[in-house]
Every structure is written in C-alpha cells, then in structure tokens.
Amino acid sequence: MFVPTTQKDMNNGWGSIRLPNERPWFKAVSLAIAYAIRSAWTSVADVADAERAASYLFDMIPDPAAWSAGDQSPDRDVWVLDVSRHTLWGLASIFSVPESHSERYRHWFANRVGPRYEKRDPGALDAVARSLYAFMASPMPEDEDDGG
Amino acid sequence: MMEAESDIALDDATRAFIVSSLPKLPDAITQLMLADAHVRQSLRLPAGDYIRLFERRFDRAALFRCLRDIANGHPASLVSSDGTFSIEKTEIDPDGSAAIYAEGGGARFANVGLMSEDAELRLRTLAASLHNAELPADREAQWRAAVELGPLDDDLFAAFETTMEQSPEAIYRRLYGDASEGISFDALVPNEPNLFAGLLGIIPVPDTLGEYRKSWTDVLATLDSRRLTRALLVSAPLSALLGNLIADAAQRLDRDTRLSLARQLAICRDPFSALAAAQICIGDFRDADFAALADELFPLLLNRKESWFLDGSNFLSSSVILAAAVGSRKRVLQGWPTYARRLAWFLHASHLVRIFGNGEIEPRDLARLAGQPMLPNARAAELCDAAEIPYNLAAPFSPAHIYSLVLARLTQALFSIPESERPTEWSKSLEWAIDMFRESDEAIIAMVPGPFDPFETDWAGLIELPPASFDESFAQMDGLIDPTRMIEPPDPCERMRSTDLCVQAT
Numbered sequence: 031m032f033v034p035t036t037q038k039d040m041n042n043g044w045g046s047i048r049l050p051n052e053r054p055w056f057k058a059v060s061l062a063i064a065y066a067i068r069s070a071w072t073s074v075a076d077v078a079d080a081e082r083a084a085s086y087l088f089d090m091i092p093d094p095a096a097w098s099a100g101d102q103s104p105d106r107d108v109w110v111l112d113v114s115r116h117t118l119w120g121l122a123s124i125f126s127v128p129e130s131h132s133e134r135y136r137h138w139f140a141n142r143v144g145p146r147y148e149k150r151d152p153g154a155l156d157a158v159a160r161s162l163y164a165f166m167a168s169p170m171p172e173d174e175d176d177g178g
Numbered sequence: 179m180m181e182a183e184s185d186i187a188l189d190d191a192t193r194a195f196i197v198s199s200l201p202k203l204p205d206a207i208t209q210l211m212l213a214d215a216h217v218r219q220s221l222r223l224p225a226g227d228y229i230r231l232f233e234r235r236f237d238r239a240a241l242f243r244c245l246r247d248i249a250n251g252h253p254a255s256l257v258s259s260d261g262t263f264s265i266e267k268t269e270i271d272p273d274g275s276a277a278i279y280a281e282g283g284g285a286r287f288a289n290v291g292l293m294s295e296d297a298e299l300r301l302r303t304l305a306a307s308l309h310n311a312e313l314p315a316d317r318e319a320q321w322r323a324a325v326e327l328g329p330l331d332d333d334l335f336a337a338f339e340t341t342m343e344q345s346p347e348a349i350y351r352r353l354y355g356d357a358s359e360g361i362s363f364d365a366l367v368p369n370e371p372n373l374f375a376g377l378l379g380i381i382p383v384p385d386t387l388g389e390y391r392k393s394w395t396d397v398l399a400t401l402d403s404r405r406l407t408r409a410l411l412v413s414a415p416l417s418a419l420l421g422n423l424i425a426d427a428a429q430r431l432d433r434d435t436r437l438s439l440a441r442q443l444a445i446c447r448d449p450f451s452a453l454a455a456a457q458i459c460i461g462d463f464r465d466a467d468f469a470a471l472a473d474e475l476f477p478l479l480l481n482r483k484e485s486w487f488l489d490g491s492n493f494l495s496s497s498v499i500l501a502a503a504v505g506s507r508k509r510v511l512q513g514w515p516t517y518a519r520r521l522a523w524f525l526h527a528s529h530l531v532r533i534f535g536n537g538e539i540e541p542r543d544l545a546r547l548a549g550q551p552m553l554p555n556a557r558a559a560e561l562c563d564a565a566e567i568p569y570n571l572a573a574p575f576s577p578a579h580i581y582s583l584v585l586a587r588l589t590q591a592l593f594s595i596p597e598s599e600r601p602t603e604w605s606k607s608l609e610w611a612i613d614m615f616r617e618s619d620e621a622i623i624a625m626v627p628g629p630f631d632p633f634e635t636d637w638a639g640l641i642e643l644p645p646a647s648f649d650e651s652f653a654q655m656d657g658l659i660d661p662t663r664m665i666e667p668p669d670p671c672e673r674m675r676s677t678d679l680c681v682q683a684t
Contacts, residue, residue, distance in 0.1 A: 122207050125199050132202055139204035141362040149507065159210035162203070163217060166196045167188060 056097060057113045063091050064120030071124050077131045081138055088142060091117060095150065111151060118147050118158050123165075188220050197221055231285050234258040242332045244268075245287055248276045249294035249329070274303025289338060292330045300325045307338075311404040312345035346376040346412055346529070354533045363548050366530060367504035374511055374522035377529070379413055383518040387633035390518065391423065398427045406430060407439050410454075414443050415528035416521075417454035418583055419630055422591060425457035437467055444475055447535030448528040449490045452479060453584050460591045463601060476604055479588060480611040482581045490531060491577035492541040496549030497527035498575040503552035506559030516563045517633035524575070524629070574629040578620040583628050585612055 074080035094113040147154040227238040247254035267279040274291025291303030443455035459472035501523035
C-alpha cells in the first residue's frame with residue numbers, strides 16, 4: 031500500500047482526496063470535545079478542577095482551518111465555519127453550570143474561548159448569539175434536557 | 179442583528195426561561211443578544227439608557243440629575259430602575275469629585291464639580307482634572323472656556339469624561355483597575371491606536387527614526403513646563419534610544435522641576451525610566467541632590483542579578499513579546515512605519531512594567547504564560563518586516579539585551595562629562611559592571627546591535643565574517659570578549675555555523 035511520507039506526496043493529492051470523507055469524523059471529534067467540556071463544567075464538583083479539565087480539553091480542539099489548509103473544495107470555507115461555530119455553540123450554551131461554577135465559567139469563556147474564536151472567525155460570537163437566542167426563543171420540547 | 183428571530187412573540191414561560199438563562203451564559207454572548215433593541219423588547223426589558231452601580235441598574239439621566247444636585251449642594255436622591263434600592267448619603271470633595279454611598283458600599287465620580295452653578299468650584303474642579311497636563315494646550319483652553327461660560331450639561335459632561343479617558347495615563351489607570359478583577363493578556367494590549375500615538379507623542383508618525391527623533395525634540399521644545407514634564411514622564415523609556423533625548427529635553431525645565439521629574443522616574447519599575455532618571459542626574463552631576471539620586475540609581479541599574487533589575491528586565495522582556503504578539507495580531511498599528519511599531523510596543527511594555535511590576539504580576543508567571551508561549555507569534559509578526567529590517571525585535575529584548583543596552587546608554591551619558599570632572603565612583607562601578615558582563619556567558623550580546631540600531635540613519639548594517647579571516651577577526655575581539663566562553667570547540671558542523679556569525683560593523 032502506498033503511504034504518503036513526504037510533503038510532495040501530500041501535495042500530489044493525498045490530503046485532498048481523503049479530506050471529504052474525514053469531514054464528518056473531524057466535526058464529530060470537535061463537537062465531542064466541546065461536549066466533554068460541557069460535562070466538565072456541569073459534573074466536576076471542584077470548580078478549580080472543572081476549569082483545569084475544561085482548559086485541557088479546550089486546547090485539544092482542532093482548528094478546522096489549519097486541518098483543511100490543503101483542501102481545494104469550493105465548500106471548504108463554509109465547512110470550516112460550520113465546524114467552528116457548532117463547536118463554539120457547544121461551549122457557549124452550558125445552561126446547567128452549577129451556581130458555584132458560573133462565575134469561573136464565564137470568566138474562562140471570556141479569557142480563553144472568546145479571544146480564540148474572535149481571532150479565527152470575527153463573526154463567530156455574533157452568529158452563535160443569534161442562533162442561541164433563536165434556539166431559546168423557540169418552543170421547548172417536553173422531553174428535552176438542558177439544551178445540549 | 180437578529181430582527182427575524184426576535185420578532186417571534188414569546189409566551190411567558192419562554193420569556194421567563196430566557197431571562198433566567200441569560201445570567202448563566204458568557205457575557206460576550208448575552209451582550210451581543212441584548213444589544214438588539216428587538217430582543218430587549220421581546221423580553222420586555224427596559225429600553226432606556228442605564229448605568230450599573232451597586233449591582234443594580236440606574237437610569238443614566240437620573241444619575242446625572244443626582245450628580246448635578248450634589249455639585250450644587252442640593253439634597254440628592256437616586257433610586258434604582260426597579261425602585262427597590264436608593265442611595266443613603268452623598269458628598270463632594272474640594273477637588274470636585276463626588277461620592278455616593280449605600281448599603282456599606284460607595285461609588286466615586288470624578289469631575290462632578292463641573293456641573294455646579296458655582297464658577298469657583300467649576301474652575302477648581304477643572305484645575306484638579308488638568309493638573310497632570312494630560313490634555314493638549316488647545317483642548318485645555320476649549321474646556322476652560324466652556325467651564326467659564328457655565329455648568330456643563332449632561333452631554334458636555336459626558337464628552338469631557340470621554341476626552342479625559344483617552345490619554346495614555348487614563349488608559350493605564352483603567353487597565354490597572356480592570357486587572358484587579360482579572361484581565362486577559364489580550365486586553366493588556368488595547369486596540370486603541372490613540373494610546374500608542376500618545377506614547378510616541380507625535381501624530382502622524384514620521385517615516386524614519388531620525389525624523390521622529392527630530393520631530394519629537396521640536397515638539398517638546400514648544401511645550402510649557404507642565405506639559406514637558408508630563409511628556410517626559412510618558413516617554414521616559416525613550417532613554418533606550420541612541421542619544422540623550424530625555425535628559426537633553428529635561429534641561430528646559432527649571433532645576434526643582436527637573437529634580438522632581440528625576441525622582442518620579444527613579445521610582446518607576448521599568449529599567450529604562452530609571453535609566454532616564456540616571457541620565458538626567460548625570461547631566462546635573464555637580465548638584466548634590468542629583469548626585470545623591472544617581473548614587474541610588476547606579477547600583478540598581480548595574481546589578482543585573484539583583485531582584486530590582488532581574489525582575490524588571492524579565493517583566494519588560496515578556497511584556498515586549500506580549501505587546502508585539504497581541505498588537506500585531508490585532509493590527510492596531512497597521513500602516514505605521516516599522517520603527518514606530520517597535521517603539522510603540524516597547525513603550526507600552528515599559529508602561530505595563532510600571533503599573534504591574536510592583537508585585538501585581540509575578541515576572542516569572544508573565545514569562546511562563548505570555549513571554550515564552552507568545553515568542554513565536556512575536557517573531558512571526560516581525561518576519562513580516564524582515565524585508566525592511568532583517569533583525570527581529572523579540573530576541574533583542576531578553577534581560578541580557580536590556581542590560582547591555584542600559585550599560586551602553588549609561589556609558590554614553592557618563593562620558594559626556596569631561597574626564598577630569600567625571601565622578602570616580604560612578605566610573606568605577608560602571609567599569610566593574612562592564613567587566614562582569616564581559617566575563618559572563620552572555621557577553622556576545624554586547625556585540626550585537628540593539629533593537630533600534632537598524633533604524634538609525636548611520637546604521638552600517640551587518641557584515642558576514644569571511645571564513646578565511648574568521649579566526650583573525652575573533653583574535654581582534656579578544657580584548658573585548660572571550661569567545662571561548664560563548665562558542666564550543668569547533669567540530670566540522672559547528673565550524674560551518676560559526677562562519678555565519680555576524681557582528682556589527684561599527
């Protein structure tokens with residue numbers, strides 16, 4: 031089996047050929063980490079431990095723009111925004127953070143999450159705020175959990 | 179922002195759910211949501227102009243009415259917008275600032291006296307606000323005329339506050355205040371070109387460092403004593419530049435004002451403000467008060483292993499990296515000449531050391547959290563300028579580079595005194611410091627150009643030592659440094675790299 035080992039091999043199309051199939055996997059990874067962060071903020075009893083876990087996980091979230099840098103697909107930019115904003119949505123909408131963790135969570139978001147996403151995608155926070163309000167303003171299903 | 183969504187008619191349960199959920203969401207998200215009038219309307223939130231005090235919301239116009247009553251000595255009252263909270267006590271100070279108290283807490287408002295019917299109080303308040311000469315002379319004259327005319331109305335009062343908040347000093351006061359509740363590294367480099375223009379003191383910034391130096395000197399020559407003192411306080415870290423800019427400009431001040439300025443600079447935590455103080459003192463070395471201050475400054479500046487210099491230089495080094503990395507990412511100074519951007523990052527970093535260097539932030543923490551992680555970012559930003567200046571900023575501001583620069587500028591200042599009059603103690607301590615540095619592992623740093631040298635008009639550039647004359651060239655340097663301390667015994671690979679070593683031509 032041919033395994034790409036050099037930059038030249040990658041440039042010859044390996045990355046481009048494999049990218050579309052890996053997109054769902056990549057997005058699932060990104061969202062899974064975001065949901066793990068939600069779980070850390072809502073489940074870890076000690077607030078310092080929760081923040082440490084959230085920061086550790088947050089650093090693991092892959093950058094879709096960097097990952098797909100070699101992707102020549104016409105919908106690449108849209109896909110990057112989709113992954114990035116869905117992940118941010120997951121981080122910004124943790125309604126069930128315990129009262130004891132709330133302030134630290136908002137401080138953590140303001141210092142770590144907001145700046146990174148503003149840097150990568152200046153419209154991300156605005157888009158997520160809009161989407162989140164639309165979600166909250168829509169009628170609530172009876173058997174839904176906290177919106178996650 | 180979200181007209182379509184916010185037009186949805188909300189039932190009571192949904193509205194209650196949203197209102198109870200908003201405080202749990204990140205501030206950036208809720209602020210964006212509530213910035214939309216339609217959303218506020220849908221949630222039936224008050225649509226007026228509010229100010230948050232005592233963890234409650236107050237109508238802005240009502241607050242101004244209250245402050246005006248305080249300024250005029252009338253009974254003042256203020257009730258929160260929900261009607262559940264009212265202030266208990268008010269007072270006004272002779273400098274025109276007012277305070278309101280409630281439930282054991284208090285809030286202070288500056289410049290309230292400007293809203294008084296009493297002309298004397300208005301002028302006294304204005305004098306207190308302008309004491310530090312943070313406004314240019316023409317702006318100050320405009321506000322003086324407005325205040326002489328009568329009490330400021332709400333809009334003018336708000337405009338005065340806005341004007342006063344734009345000076346570099348006000349921005350640093352704000353940063354210091356914000357930091358007490360936690361501040362991000364991002365926020366430490368504000369996206370405010372006015373701040374950096376204020377630090378450099380000239381708008382627009384000239385194209386070259388030589389022109390800047392001349393313009394800066396010319397502008398300072400037109401300032402009165404108060405503004406000159408203020409400008410020198412703000413720009414004191416320019417002592418890092420070639421020449422004796424700060425000390426020369428300070429000569430226009432009378433003796434007592436100059437001494438006061440030097441004393442203020444001497445207690446600043448950043449090394450180059452203290453260096454500026456030393457340069458001023460060296461210029462007045464015959465005066466006992468200046469000489470005594472210099473006696474205090476020399477040990478601080480020359481003992482690089484002592485905590486004063488060690489912490490200050492480490493802090494400055496990390497701050498320069500932080501300023502260059504974050505500022506470049508935000509593109510705050512896009513379009514500015516490269517030298518001006520570097521000067522701006524450096525001056526801003528020096529001010530960060532001033533306000534946070536007295537224990538507020540631990541230098542090692544700053545290095546670990548900002549200096550080291552952001553170094554690649556700062557270098558990447560500098561690479562953008564590489565075509566113009568093939569020398570990066572981030573590396574030349576290591577603590578050893580800072581020390582080397584201090585030694586060079588201090589030597590320059592000291593040698594401006596005729597040899598026969600040069601204080602022996604100062605010369606000896608400086609020689610000792612140079613000898614110690616020369617024998618250290620970092621002596622090679624004394625041979626490399628300083629961070630601003632490539633911008634000087636007589637900059638001779640870098641030369642590459644040809645392999646054939648490499649040993650000979652190093653032999654010539656033998657009196658200056660001991661190269662064996664810096665370079666391992668050459669193996670073939672090392673030899674290849676050694677031939678690429680560059681030293682300054684002059």
